[in-house]
Every structure is written in C-alpha cells, then in structure tokens.
Amino acid sequence: MEFEVLGPVRLLRDGEATRLGRMQRLLLSVLLVHANRPVSGDLLADALWDGVAAARVEQNLRLHIHRLRRLLGDRERLSFGPGGYRLVVQPGELDAERFESLVDDASEVVGDDPQRTADLLREALALWQGTPYEGLDDPVLTDEGQRLTDRRISATESLYDAELNRGHDVGVVDELTDLVRRYPLRERLATLLMTALYRSGRQADALQVYQDARRRLVDELGLEPGPELRAIEQQVLAGEPVDVGVRGSVSMPVPAQLPPNVRGFAGREDEIATLNRLLSVTTDSTVIATLSGTAGVGKTALAVRWAHRVRDRFPDGQLYIDLRGYGPDAPLAPEDALAGFLRALGVAGVDVPQELDERAARYRSLLDGRRMLVVLDNARAADQVRPLLPSAASCAVLITSRDSLVGLGVRDGAERIGLHRLGVDEARDLMTSLLGDDTAVDTEALDRLIEQCARLPLALRIAVDLVRTRPARGVAGLVAELADERERLDLLDVDEDPHSAARAVFSWSYRQLSPEAARVFRRCGLHPGREIDVHSVAALVGSDRRAIRRHLDVLVRAHLFEETSHGRFHLHDLLRAYARELAEQDHGRTEALDRLSAYYLQSVSSATRLIVPAHHLSRSGPEVPATEAEVPSFGTDHDAREWLDRERSNLLAFVSDAQDDYPIALSWLLSYYLDRGAYYDDALDLHAEAVVAAQRQHDGVAEADALLQLAGAYHFIGESDKSAEKVERALVLYRDSGDLERQAAALNNLGSVNTQRGRFVEALRCYQEAMTLRRQVGGLTSSVLTNTGALLARLGRHDEASSHLEEALRLEEESNDRGGSANTLCHLAEVAVQLGRLEEALNFANQALVQAREIGARAVEMDALVGLGDVWRHLGDQQRSASYHQEALDLARAAHDNPLVVLAMIGLARSDAATGTAARAIPLYESAVEIAASHHLRDEEAAGHDSLGDAYAQVGDNEKARTHWQLALEIFDELGVPEADEIAAKLADSP
Numbered sequence: 001m002e003f004e005v006l007g008p009v010r011l012l013r014d015g016e017a018t019r020l021g022r023m024q025r026l027l028l029s030v031l032l033v034h035a036n037r038p039v040s041g042d043l044l045a046d047a048l049w050d051g052v053a054a055a056r057v058e059q060n061l062r063l064h065i066h067r068l069r070r071l072l073g074d075r076e077r078l079s080f081g082p083g084g085y086r087l088v089v090q091p092g093e094l095d096a097e098r099f100e101s102l103v104d105d106a107s108e109v110v111g112d113d114p115q116r117t118a119d120l121l122r123e124a125l126a127l128w129q130g131t132p133y134e135g136l137d138d139p140v141l142t143d144e145g146q147r148l149t150d151r152r153i154s155a156t157e158s159l160y161d162a163e164l165n166r167g168h169d170v171g172v173v174d175e176l177t178d179l180v181r182r183y184p185l186r187e188r189l190a191t192l193l194m195t196a197l198y199r200s201g202r203q204a205d206a207l208q209v210y211q212d213a214r215r216r217l218v219d220e221l222g223l224e225p226g227p228e229l230r231a232i233e234q235q236v237l238a239g240e241p242v243d244v245g246v247r248g249s250v251s252m253p254v255p256a257q258l259p260p261n262v263r264g265f266a267g268r269e270d271e272i273a274t275l276n277r278l279l280s281v282t283t284d285s286t287v288i289a290t291l292s293g294t295a296g297v298g299k300t301a302l303a304v305r306w307a308h309r310v311r312d313r314f315p316d317g318q319l320y321i322d323l324r325g326y327g328p329d330a331p332l333a334p335e336d337a338l339a340g341f342l343r344a345l346g347v348a349g350v351d352v353p354q355e356l357d358e359r360a361a362r363y364r365s366l367l368d369g370r371r372m373l374v375v376l377d378n379a380r381a382a383d384q385v386r387p388l389l390p391s392a393a394s395c396a397v398l399i400t401s402r403d404s405l406v407g408l409g410v411r412d413g414a415e416r417i418g419l420h421r422l423g424v425d426e427a428r429d430l431m432t433s434l435l436g437d438d439t440a441v442d443t444e445a446l447d448r449l450i451e452q453c454a455r456l457p458l459a460l461r462i463a464v465d466l467v468r469t470r471p472a473r474g475v476a477g478l479v480a481e482l483a484d485e486r487e488r489l490d491l492l493d494v495d496e497d498p499h500s501a502a503r504a505v506f507s508w509s510y511r512q513l514s515p516e517a518a519r520v521f522r523r524c525g526l527h528p529g530r531e532i533d534v535h536s537v538a539a540l541v542g543s544d545r546r547a548i549r550r551h552l553d554v555l556v557r558a559h560l561f562e563e564t565s566h567g568r569f570h571l572h573d574l575l576r577a578y579a580r581e582l583a584e585q586d587h588g589r590t591e592a593l594d595r596l597s598a599y600y601l602q603s604v605s606s607a608t609r610l611i612v613p614a615h616h617l618s619r620s621g622p623e624v625p626a627t628e629a630e631v632p633s634f635g636t637d638h639d640a641r642e643w644l645d646r647e648r649s650n651l652l653a654f655v656s657d658a659q660d661d662y663p664i665a666l667s668w669l670l671s672y673y674l675d676r677g678a679y680y681d682d683a684l685d686l687h688a689e690a691v692v693a694a695q696r697q698h699d700g701v702a703e704a705d706a707l708l709q710l711a712g713a714y715h716f717i718g719e720s721d722k723s724a725e726k727v728e729r730a731l732v733l734y735r736d737s738g739d740l741e742r743q744a745a746a747l748n749n750l751g752s753v754n755t756q757r758g759r760f761v762e763a764l765r766c767y768q769e770a771m772t773l774r775r776q777v778g779g780l781t782s783s784v785l786t787n788t789g790a791l792l793a794r795l796g797r798h799d800e801a802s803s804h805l806e807e808a809l810r811l812e813e814e815s816n817d818r819g820g821s822a823n824t825l826c827h828l829a830e831v832a833v834q835l836g837r838l839e840e841a842l843n844f845a846n847q848a849l850v851q852a853r854e855i856g857a858r859a860v861e862m863d864a865l866v867g868l869g870d871v872w873r874h875l876g877d878q879q880r881s882a883s884y885h886q887e888a889l890d891l892a893r894a895a896h897d898n899p900l901v902v903l904a905m906i907g908l909a910r911s912d913a914a915t916g917t918a919a920r921a922i923p924l925y926e927s928a929v930e931i932a933a934s935h936h937l938r939d940e941e942a943a944g945h946d947s948l949g950d951a952y953a954q955v956g957d958n959e960k961a962r963t964h965w966q967l968a969l970e971i972f973d974e975l976g977v978p979e980a981d982e983i984a985a986k987l988a989d990s991p
Contacts, residue, residue: 001072003032003094006148007129009136011071018071022136023048027064029133031078031087032094033144034413038083043410047138095127096148100284103155104393106162107369114166121159128152140411147391150361153183154368160192169199180209184216187229188365194229198236206236226347255344257320258375261308262301264434264461267426271417275306278415279313279396286389287396288412292404293419294559294575295326295505296458299400300377302419307375307398314396316370319344321388325380326402326508334387337376338363341388360387368392376400380512382407402509404557420562421455421572430457434464445476452482453492454572458505462492488577506578509560520551521560523592524571525579528657529650531568536650539599539629540592566646597658598627600651604669606631607640611855612672613817621668622661622702641856644673652682660693664702671709675716676819678858678895683713701742704733708746711753716859718898718935720756727753744773748784755791756899758938758975763791782811782820790827793834794939796978801831819860822851826863833870841871862888862900869907873914882911902928902940906947913947918954925951942971946983958991965990 002012009025011018020028030047031039045057048064065085069078077088092098102124106117132145156179163172176193183189190213197206210233214225224230235242271291278287291299311318319341324332338359339352345366353359367390379385379401385408389397399405399414408414422430427450453459466478473481482488492503510518523540524532538548552569555561562570571579583589601624634640644651651670655663667690674683690706711726731746751766767788774781789804805828812821825848832841849864851857865888873881889904891897909924929944931937945968953961965983972980 001077001090001093003028003089004129005029005032005133006095006099006127007131008134013073020071023064024068024071026136026138026141027068028087029136029141030138031085032089032096033140035087035089035094035097037413038081038086040084040410043140044085047140096132097284099124099127099148099155100151100393103151103158104284106155106158107394114162117162118159118166121155121162124155125152125159147364150364150391151368153186154365157186157188157192158369160189160196164192164195164199169196172196173200173202180213184213185220187213187217187226191229191232194232194236195242198242203236203239207233210236254315255317255319256311257344258307258311258318259304259320262305264430265301265305266430266433267422268298268302268305268419271302271419272306272309274415274417275398276310279310284393285413286391286393288389288399288408288414289397290399290401290405290408290414290416291419292401292416292559294421294456294562294572295402295509296456296574297419297421297559298457299402299419301457303375303377303398303400307373311373314371314373316372317344318373318375320375320377322377323379323384325378325384326512327378331380331384334384335359337388342366356387363388364391367395370394372396373398379403379405381405382411386412402559404559406557422457422460424450424455427453427455427460430460431464434461435467442474442476445474445479448479449475449482452479452488452573454574456572456574459492459574488574492574503578503581506575509558510578510582513554513558513560516547517551517554520548521555521579522582522586523588524561524569525576525581525583526586526589526592526657527596527650528653530576531564531570531646532650533566533568533646535603535630535632536596536599537569539595539627542588542592542595542629545630568646593657594659595627595629596654597662598625599629599631600647600654601625601662601665601669602627602629603631603647604644604651604666607634607644608669608673610634610637610640611644613812613815613820621705622665624665624669625661637855641673644670645677645856648679648682652686655686655689660697663689663693664697664699664706666690667706667709668702671712672819675712676855676857676859678716678862678891678897680713680716680896683709684717687713700733701737701739704730704737704742704746707733708742708749711749715749715753715756716899717896718756718902718937720753720936723753724750724757740773741777741779744770744777744779744784747773748787751784751787751791755787755794756939757936758971760791760795760975760977764788767791782808782815782817782824785811786820786824786827789824790830793827793831794977796834798831798835802828805831818851818855819857822848822855822857822860823863825851826860826867829864829867829871833867833874838871838874842868842875845871858891858895859897862891862895862897862904865891866900866903866907869904869911873907873911878911878915881914882908885911898931898935899937899940902932902937902944905931906940906944909951910947913951913954918951922948922951922955938971939975939977942968942975942979945971946979949983949986953990962987962990 004010004012009020009029011020011028026047027044030044041058041061045061048061049057065078069075072078079086079088089097102120106120106124109116109120132148133141160172160176173193173196176189176196180186180189180193190209194206194209197203197209210225210229213229217225232242275289278289291303293299307318307320321332321337321340323337324330335356338356341363342352342359345363347362347366353362369392371394372390374388374390374395374397376385376388376397376399379399381403382405385399385405389412399408404416404418405414406416409416424447428446431446431450449463450460453463463478467475510521513521520537520541524537526540527536534545534549534552537552538545541548552561556563556569560571560575562572564570586592605624632643634643651666655666663686667687670686671683674680674686687706687710691703691710694703694706707726707730711723711730714720714723714726727746727750731743731750734742734746747766747770751763751770754760754763754766767784770784771781771788774784785804785808789801789808792804793801805824809821809824809828812824825844829841829844829848832838832844845864845867849861849868852861852864865884869881869884869888872884885904885907889901889908892900892904905924905928909921909928912918912921912924925944925948929941929948932941932944945964949961949964949968952958952964965987969980969983969987972983
C-alpha cells in the first residue's frame with residue numbers, strides 16, 4: 001500500500017489508485033499528517049466540517065471512518081484508542097516520509113560525496129507531483145504543506161550546492177535560471193546562479209543576476225540583499241575564486257544566547273531525564289517540549305539549567321528569548337521575536353522581511369539542516385510560539401509557560417511536561433545549598449519555612465535572601481514572621497521588584513484571566529479550606545456549576561489551581577494568601593460567605609438524612625437556611641459518608657468565617673457522624689464553638705444541645721469529669737425549657753458518664769429516669785436499653801442484661817439503626833463471653849464488626865475489634881487475639897479514645913501472658929494502668945491492676961502480685977462488681 005500527498009492525495013493498492021471522494025481524501029490526509037499517532041475526534045471533525053457544530057457529528061465521523069477502513073482493506077490499519085484514531089503507516093509507504101528520509105540521508109553525506117548527495121536529492125525531488133495535499137483546504141494541511149514546500153526548496157538549494165561542488169557549473173545554469181524565475185525572493189538560489197555563471201566565465205551575467213535580485217528585494221520587500229548574496233557580488237567584482245560549500249562560502253554566525261546558568265539548583269531529575277530522552281529518540285520532526293507550571297515554580301531555572309547541560313549537542317548555536325507572556329511588560333509579538341532571531345543568525349536589520357510569514361519562512365530556512373537549540377521562555381499562548389518553531393529535525397525547542405499550551409501538544413506534537421512544586425527533600429537541598437555551610441540551621445524550623453514558602457523555588461530563594469540579610473533572626477525568626485498568612489506576601493516582596501516579588505509574580509497570571517475566571521479565583525480566596533470542589537465554588541460565586549467547571553479548567557491550565565482527586569481543586573498556601581488579599585476587596589464578599597454557609601448546611605443536612613437513623617433526627621434542631629446553590633445528590637449512605645469525609649475539614653474550617661447560625665446548626669447536624677466516626681478532636685472544636693455561638697444568641701436550647709454533644713466527645717476520650725460538667729449544665733437548661741425528650745437524652749448521656757466514672761448506682765438511676773421520660777414522650781428507648789444492659793452485665797446481672805440488650809436490638813433493627821445495633825451486638829458479645837458462650841459471642845462480635853465497617857462507624861468498629869480479641873483469647877488462639885487487639889489499639893490511639901486504648905492494651909498484654917511471655921506483658925499493663933488512672937477510668941484501672949497481679953504471680957514476684965491485687969480489690973469493692981470476690985480469693989490463696 002502506498003500513500004501520496006506530494007501533489008493530489010492518492011491511495012494506491014498494488015500500484016492501482018483507489019477512488020477517493022473529497023471527504024475521504026480530507027480525512028485520510030489529516031490522519032497521514034499524524035501518521036502512527038492518535039488523532040482526536042474533535043480535530044478530525046474540525047477538518048471535515050470546518051469547525052461548524054453540525055448535528056450528529058460523532059455518528060457522521062464514525063461513518064466516514066468506517067468507509068475509509070473499507071478502502072484500506074485492513075481494519076488494523078485504522079484503529080481507535082484512548083487518544084483517538086490512529087492510522088498505521090509502514091516505512092516507505094508515504095511519499096512525504098520517503099522524501100524527507102532521502103533528504104536526511106543526503107544531509108549525512110553532503111560534505112563527503114557530492115555525487116551521492118545529488119543523486120539522493122534528485123530522487124527525493126522526483127517524488128513531487130504538485131502542491132502538497134492539492135485541492136484540500138484545512139489549516140492542519142496548509143501548515144504541513146507549507147512545511148514540506150519549505151523543505152523542498154531547501155532540498156533544491158542543497159541539490160545545486162552539491163552539483164556546483166562536483167563541478168557541474170555550466171550544466172546547472174539553465175535549471176537555476178528557471179528556479180530563480182519561479183522563486184525570485186530566494187536569495188540562496190540567486191547566489192547559486194551567480195556562482196554557476198561566474199565559474200562558467202559569465203561574470204557580467206552573474207552581476208546582472210545580483211542587480212535583478214536586489215531590485216526585486218528593494219521593490220517588493222523594501223530590503224537590501226543579505227550578507228551571503230552581497231559577499232558573492234564582492235567576490236565576483238574582485239575576480240576572486242568562489243567556493244560553494246553546503247551553505248556557501250559565507251560563514252554563518254553561531255549564536256550563544258542562553259542566560260547564565262542557575263546557582264543553587266536542586267531536584268528535577270525526572271523532568272531532566274524526560275528532556276534527555278526526547279533528544280535521544282530518532283525522529284523526522286523537530287523535538288518540541290513544553291515546561292508548564294505555576295508562577296515561581298522554577299520553569300526558567302530548569303530550562304536554562306538543562307539547556308546548558310546539552311549545549312554541546314547543538315554546535316550550530318542556542319537561541320533564547322523571553323516572550324514576556326507573564327510580566328510587567330506587554331507580551332512580545334512573534335514577529336519581533338523572529339526579527340531578533342534573524343539578526344542573531346546573521347541577517348542584517350535592513351534585510352529582515354516585514355511580514356510575519358516571510359520572517360518565519362526565512363527563519364526556518366536558516367535553521368534547516370543546522371543543529372540548534374531554541375529556548376522560548378515565558379510564553380503566553382500557542383499562537384505566540386508557532387511562528388518560532390523550526391521545521392528541521394536537527395533542531396530542538398524548549399518552551400516554558402504558565403499555561404499548559406495544550407494546542408501545541410495536539411497540533412504540533414509537543415511533549416508536555418508539568419512542573420510541580422518541589423518535594424520536601426528537594427526543597428531542603430535547595431535551601432541548604434543556598435544558605436551554605438556557614439549558616440547554622442534548625443532542621444525543624446527549616447522544614448516549617450519550606451512549607452510556608454509552599455515549596456516554590458522563587459519563594460525559597462527570597463526566604464534565603466531574607467535570612468542572609470538578617471542573620472541575627474535566622475531561620476526560626478523568619479518562620480515566626482511568616483506565621484501570619486496575611487502578612488506573608490508582604491515579607492516575600494523583594495524591594496517591589498516586579499520580576500522577583502511573589503505578589504507581583506502571581507499578579508501577572510491573575511491579570512491574564514477573563515473577568516469571569518478572575519472572579520472565580522478571587523472568590524476562592526474566601527474559602528478557608530485547602531481543597532475545594534466545584535459545588536462550593538459555584539456557591540461562592542453564585543453561578544452555574546457547569547460554567548464554574550469551565551472557569552476552573554482555565555485556572556488549572558494557567559496553573560493557578562491544581563486539580564486533585566474526586567474533581568477537587570487545590571491552591572498552595574501562597575496563592576491562597578494572594579487570592580484572599582483580592583477577596584478582601586470584593587464587594588460581594590458577605591453575600592458569597594452567606595451562600596457558602598447555606599450551601600454547606602443544606603448539603604450536610606442532605607447527607608445526614610441518609611446516614612443518621614430517623615429517630616435520631618426526630619427532635620427538631622436548628623433551622624437550616626434555604627440555598628439556591630446546587631447541592632450534591634447522594635445515591636446511598638456510602639456516598640453521603642464519603643462526601644462528609646472529604647469535606648469535613650472544610651466544614652469545620654469555615655466555622656471561623658461564618659455567622660453564629662452556622663456552628664450551631666453544624667454541631668447539631670454533624671454530631672452523630674463525628675461520634676460514630678471517632679472524629680473526637682473535630683467534635684470537641686466544633687461543639688465548643690457552637691456553645692459560644694449559642695450563648696451569644698442567648699439561645700438556651702441550642703446551648704444545651706451543643707453542651708450535650710461536647711459532653712459526648714469528652715466522654716469518648718475518657719475525660720469523664722469534663723463530660724459530666726457539660727451534660728449537667730445541659731440538663732439544667734433542658735429542664736428550664738421543659739423539653740422532656742432532650743432531658744431524657746441528657747440523662748442517658750449522664751448515665752454513660754457515671755458508668756465511666758465507676759458510679760454505677762448513679763448511672764442506673766439516670767438510665768431509669770431517662771427511660772421513664774422517653775416512654776412519656778413516645779420516643780425510642782433503644783440507646784437507654786443498650787446502656788442499661790451493658791451496665792447490668794458489668795454488675796453480673798446477666799439475665800437482666802440480656803433482656804435489655806435483646807429488646808434494644810429488636811428496636812434498632814425495626815428502625816434500621818445499624819450503628820445502634822452494631823453497638824448492642826458488641827455488648828451482647830460481652831455477655832456471651834461472661835456466660836461462656838464463646839461461639840455465640842464470636843457470632844455477635846463478627847456481626848458488629850461487619851456492620852460497623854459498612855457504615856463507617858469507627859467507634860463501634862474499635863469496640864468490636866476488642867470484643868473479637870477477647871473471644872479469640874478465650875478460644876485459645878492468642879495470635880489472632882493479639883492481631884485484633886493491636887488493630888483496635890492503632891485505631892484508638894489515632895482517635896485519642898483513651899478508654900479503648902486501655903482496653904486494647906490490656907487485651908494485647910493478656911494474649912502475651914497467655915503464651916507464657918508475662919514479662920513482655922507487664923510493661924503494657926503498666927502503661928494501661930497509668931493511662932486509666934490519669935483519666936479516672938476506675939473500672940479499667942482495676943482491670944489493669946488485676947492483670948498486673950496475675951503477670952507478676954506468673955513470673956514469681958508474689959509481693960508485687962499481692963500489691964496489685966490489693967489495689968484492684970479496693971476499686972472493685974468500690975464499684976460493687978463480682979470481680980471483688982475473685983480478687984479476694986486470689987489474695988487468700990497467694991503465698
């Protein structure tokens with residue numbers, strides 16, 4: 001199979017041309033331009049329908065693809081993959097590829113064998129049958145056709161270079177005369193014709209060629225001839241011999257425009273390796289790479305660093321230009337950049353063409369066949385860059401930009417390299433190298449400074465300069481100064497230098513945004529979180545979510561945002577500080593915050609309706625304001641929990657910026673989720689804020705609600721005295737309000753607190769009173785039944801305990817309270833263990849663990865793990881027992897659940913002791929006793945002393961054993977539990 005594009009587009013099979021319609025030729029041509037590379041459906045559709053948004057475009061495109069596959073006769077030839085449609089073209093099948101391959105081969109031998117060079121070039125030029133992609137009008141094909149045409153003319157010039165070098169002066173005069181007539185502005189052809197005429201003894205004719213060429217250049221372009229043509233004229237006038245090499249006798253300048261190498265460079269090894277790999281791959285097109293990233297991330301530093309490393313691979317020179325895409329000055333126009341490059345390549349100022357296209361053509365001609373590196377720094381957009389791209393495969397181009405320049409990848413085959421902020425180790429290496437060995441540095445302070453500078457090389461360099469200029473304060477002093485985010489940008493300004501001050505550098509990116517995208521960026525400065533989603537941004541801006549998504553995509557491409565997982569977006573600390581500065585001046589600030597508050601509360605309300613059992617929501621809570629913002633839809637309780645997990649930090653961070661109604665309502669809505677998830681630190685902070693907010697509003701019921709939630713959080717971490725104080729205050733306020741259901745809830749919590757404090761009689765009285773009130777108001781009593789049953793089991797009243805727990809489980813299953821039923825199953829497992837029903841206990845504990853994990857109830861999960869550990873210890877599998885207790889211990893430590901930490905440690909130590917390693921168990925018991933005593937966990941403290949006594953007896957230290965048993969007996973006697981008799985028996989039997 002063969003493909004021809006150097007003229008009318010043709011598809012040949014077995015030498016016979018296949019008939020193609022216009023649309024088929026157009027489709028085939030675009031695929032051939034990108035041969036062996038995927039082409040997006042959008043690009044193909046644009047080519048076929050000229051960008052017109054026609055109906056059924058996708059279906060029509062698939063139809064044309066299907067027809068082309070049939071013509072190709074091989075389905076594998078045209079496949080569809082992740083990047084689009086890919087046409088497989090084998091070496092030698094495409095005439096354009098054969099042409100360029102022959103030209104490249106010729107360039108390899110040009111200086112050694114002019115005969116061979118000429119033969120290869122004539123073979124290459126013989127492939128041409130007209131204008132590339134003749135009769136087809138499409139920007140992609142036009143650009144590719146122009147590139148091939150430029151290369152054809154350069155190959156033609158090289159052909160006559162070779163002919164002249166092998167002495168065929170007279171034989172090429174007519175051909176060159178015809179070429180000069182067809183391309184009157186190609187100075188190189190005029191130079192070759194002058195050389196051929198002069199060396200054929202026709203000096204006057206050679207000078208006339210010069211006069212004609214000069215007249216045309218002056219008349220049509222307003223330019224004098226270039227240095228090569230003028231040099232030939234002088235040699236002819238002087239009667240000197242003229243030697244023509246590959247590029248004639250006039251030596252070409254070798255530009256070396258790279259800025260000085262960067263001092264104190266660190267990291268970026270992966271990016272450098274990628275750039276090196278691009279140079280190592282053999283290709284028939286110009287190597288183009290883009291480095292894109294946020295302001296101050298070190299794009300220019302990396303580009304310059306790498307360019308210096310590889311400059312020896314580009315002996316014909318290195319071109320560099322700052323395109324000023326982002327900065328205090330106007331962006332550099334591509335025609336101005338080309339003028340500078342042309343002058344650097346030896347073209348006199350008066351000889352630089354006026355039009356952009358002509359400058360670009362001259363530039364490509366001068367770079368053809370030369371090994372040159374072009375660094376285009378600080379580009380604004382793809383259109384600013386495209387005219388500066390060489391066509392020669394011997395050249396490489398490196399572009400830096402804050403924009404992703406997606407178009408260069410799609411249309412021009414550029415390799416896109418995203419430059420992210422430095423890693424912590426890389427940032428530390430950079431700081432250390434810049435500070436030098438003579439500066440004593442506190443490692444902890446240095447790491448904090450690195451994070452304050454968002455791991456941006458620009459900010460890190462500014463920080464180093466501040467440390468050096470104020471050595472008395474050092475790194476730690478600067479860290480203290482930068483602690484206030486609102487002042488951080490002021491400190492990171494560098495004498496108001498627009499090129500080095502962090503604020504100014506960020507502002508260049510901001511000023512390039514459309515008004516709509518700028519407003520989105522600005523409003524995001526009002527958000528207190530580190531990650532935000534489209535919904536919350538839409539609420540802040542007061543706009544449609546789909547429109548916001550488009551603006552966020554713009555901000556991501558401009559590297560003002562980073563997109564993370566789950567469609568979320570992140571601003572690093574310095575950009576967030578800059579956005580916050582802008583937001584402070586936003587006239588719609590108050591309304592935006594109110595919209596965000598209403599959106600968050602409505603979203604949380606929607607989520608909690610799925611994860612919180614109905615009876616927990618039966619009491620009326622604070623009113624949730626209406627919102628016009630689109631609230632996420634949650635299909636399942638799992639979706640709701642996942643959303644709460646992602647947004648939890650944002651919901652809590654917003655408390656400090658919102659009105660008092662927000663923390664009051666959020667405390668009410670999130671209490672169940674925070675307790676079940678064991679997010680106790682978050683619960684403490686939120687409920688404390690809600691208490692203060694309710695007090696400011698003089699709302700006694702809201703204050704009591706928050707106090708009750710706060711008491712629960714203190715209870716879970718083992719701070720029983722603080723918990724008791726909060727719940728007792730709440731109970732007084734509830735009694736003042738006359739709300740019996742809330743009083744019952746407070747009494748139930750007070751019973752739990754008293755149980756934790758070892759005041760079992762008081763706890764039973766609280767539970768009984770709570771049960772009475774619940775029955776009066778018709779509320780569900782399952783939680784009171786569970787708590788009562790657990791306490792009765794602790795007191796050894798197993799029949800009563802089982803009755804209460806089974807009734808609680810029935811009510812919880814009826815109301816679909818899976819969190820409550822999992823908790824009750826844990827207590828049923830405890831009762832079964834106490835009664836020796838181990839298989840039954842194992843079943844209860846496993847059910848509890850499965851349910852807890854399914855609903856994300858981390859608090860119950862820890863209880864179930866401890867229960868399973870205890871069951872397996874009694875069953876004799878100490879390894880499995882230890883595994884469950886260790887998992888529970890890890891979770892409890894992370895949640896700061898001190899009561900469960902103690903129980904898990906005791907369980908883990910008992911497993912060790914049961915395997916005969918009591919000596920290893922003793923330190924664990926001692927730690928458990930210490931934690932229990934510090935939190936006044938009397939029951940757990942006694943259990944620890946009892947186990948310590950057993951361990952010391954096991955290792956033969958009877959005196960210490962009796963001491964710990966005696967301590968355990970005193971506490972168990974005080975609690976009134978059956979273990980008191982068991983300990984007394986141990987003491988009586990001990991030596």
